[in-house]
Amino acid sequence: MIDSKTKVVGVVGKPIGHSVSPAMHNAAFSNLGLNYVYLAFEVSDLDGAIGGMRALDVRGFNVTIPYKVDVLKYLDEVDGLAKMIGAVNTVVNDDGMLTGYNTDCSGAVDALVSKVKLKGRTVAVIGAGGAGRAVAFGVAEMGAHVLVVNRTLSRGEGLVSSVNGFFAGSAECGTMDDLKDASVIVNTTPVGMMPDVGGTPVLKKFLRKTHVVMDIVYNPVETRFLRDAKSLGCVTINGVEMFVGQGAKSFELFCGKKAPKGVMWDAVLKLLVSRV
Ligand SMILES: NC(=O)c1ccc[n+]([C@@H]2O[C@H](COP(=O)([O-])OP(=O)(O)OC[C@H]3O[C@@H](n4cnc5c(N)ncnc54)[C@H](OP(=O)(O)O)[C@@H]3O)[C@@H](O)[C@H]2O)c1
Structure with missing residues (x-):
């Protein structure tokens, strides 16, 4: 149940309406009984969105097209591999300190x-x-x-x-x-x-x-x-293998628990099949 202790995570991108990440992560949170919710944020103003994430103490977020490179300049730390690649798809917020990773x-x-x-x-x-x-x-x-x-x-x-x-x-x-x-x-x-x-x-x-x-x-x-x-x-x-793999790594960074990959896989396939 969503309550005053619920931790918020999500994905920022544009467009974002077809993202399957909310279904995948929310299925995983629900499966493990974790008090988290994962939302999709359609963002035109990345600067404002990052400020909002800090101000609202959002626990973390995934980053998708077109912001994977632009987001770097807002981060306090960037993991070595993400720095090499020059792109970040996962940001973790530890008490206002934003760290970027590349789980793709x-x-x-x-x-x-x-x-x-x-x-x-x-x-x-x-x-x-x-x-x-x-x-x-x-x-x-x-x-x-x-x-x-x-x-x-x-x-x-x-x-x-x-x-x-x-x-x-x-x-x-x-x-x-x-x-x-x-x-x-x-x-x-x-x-x-x-x-x-x-x-x-x-x-x-x-x-x-x-x-x-x-x-x-x-x-x-x-x-x-x-x-x-x-x-x-x-x-x-197929691409679902990478998608679930990157999602599972992000999930673990957000909440520190081992991701239930089978549950995530089923949620993604169910949603994709329903859209055919
Ligand atoms: N499975 C997963 O977990 C996962 C994760 C991330 C991304 N993806 C998918 O990967 C794809 C690429 O994402 P991205 O972020 O890398 O995009 P991107 O940064 O825009 O790069 C697209 C690349 O594809 C090439 N390209 C685009 N249209 C082409 C065409 N018609 N013919 C030949 N080459 C073409 C571009 O070549 P030019 O340099 O010539 O423009 C560029 O190298 C998307 O479909 C995305 O959904 C999947």
């Missing part, structure tokens, strides 16, 4: 390592935006070689140079033709996402049955990219 990174890495060894392998990262950066740094930290394939070459080169700044020689730019040399391909672009479900970030002709293929798009759960890969016999990983 560990969410993606945990989803990958559940299916494939990363050390010494080449991981192709399609896209070089915020999520692409999180995946590229995460797999480089695990000892993988990163092949960045991005529509805009200069942005891809920027990511390669920042990864190499921390993990010397572990990243390079490539093209679709270079995917044949990769063991793992991760889509981090929005291509294939609802409502444009006919799109794919990588044409089937570039896929091999030996590829492990992950799509971080989670709506729909099975994208055309994953369907194409499955039809060739590839091992596939």
Whole structure:
């Protein structure tokens, strides 16, 4: 029951109306009997929103598009990995001290390592935006070689140079033709996402049955990219795995309890299926 002791957490972004984070986190709080509530805040004024979070002693919040980079300048501390990536998706408020983390990174890495060894392998990262950066740094930290394939070459080169700044020689730019040399391909672009479900970030002709293929798009759960890969016999990983992984890490940062991942997974799938 919500009462005067309820701790408030949430997500800030714009737009936010389709976020599945409230359903996922509230299911987890309810399952563990924790007196927390998770809300979605559609924010146009980030400066004002952060001031409000401090003033109202909100326990923490997730940050989504378009604020994952902008939020950094408002924080008192930024975790080392988030600093490297240059993006924050989770903020914890300890008595007015705001600390930023990037749980997208560990969410993606945990989803990958559940299916494939990363050390010494080449991981192709399609896209070089915020999520692409999180995946590229995460797999480089695990000892993988990163092949960045991005529509805009200069942005891809920027990511390669920042990864190499921390993990010397572990990243390079490539093209679709270079995917044949990769063991793992991760889509981090929005291509294939609802409502444009006919799109794919990588044409089937570039896929091999030996590829492990992950799509971080989670709506729909099975994208055309994953369907194409499955039809060739590839091992596939859907975006819900990363989504629940990042959410579980954030949950643990907010309340210090082990996240009930199964409950979170069911809540996300139930909501996504209801929207089809
Ligand atoms: N599963 C999860 O937990 C999770 C977590 C975070 C994000 N996501 C999803 O990941 C996706 C990307 O998020 P983001 O924050 O990284 O976005 P972003 O910062 O805007 O980056 C988007 C990237 O995709 C590329 N791109 C966009 N449209 C493209 C197109 N039509 N063809 C080829 N490349 C295209 C962009 O290339 P250019 O550089 O050429 O513009 C850029 O590299 C979103 O769909 C988001 O929902 C999922």
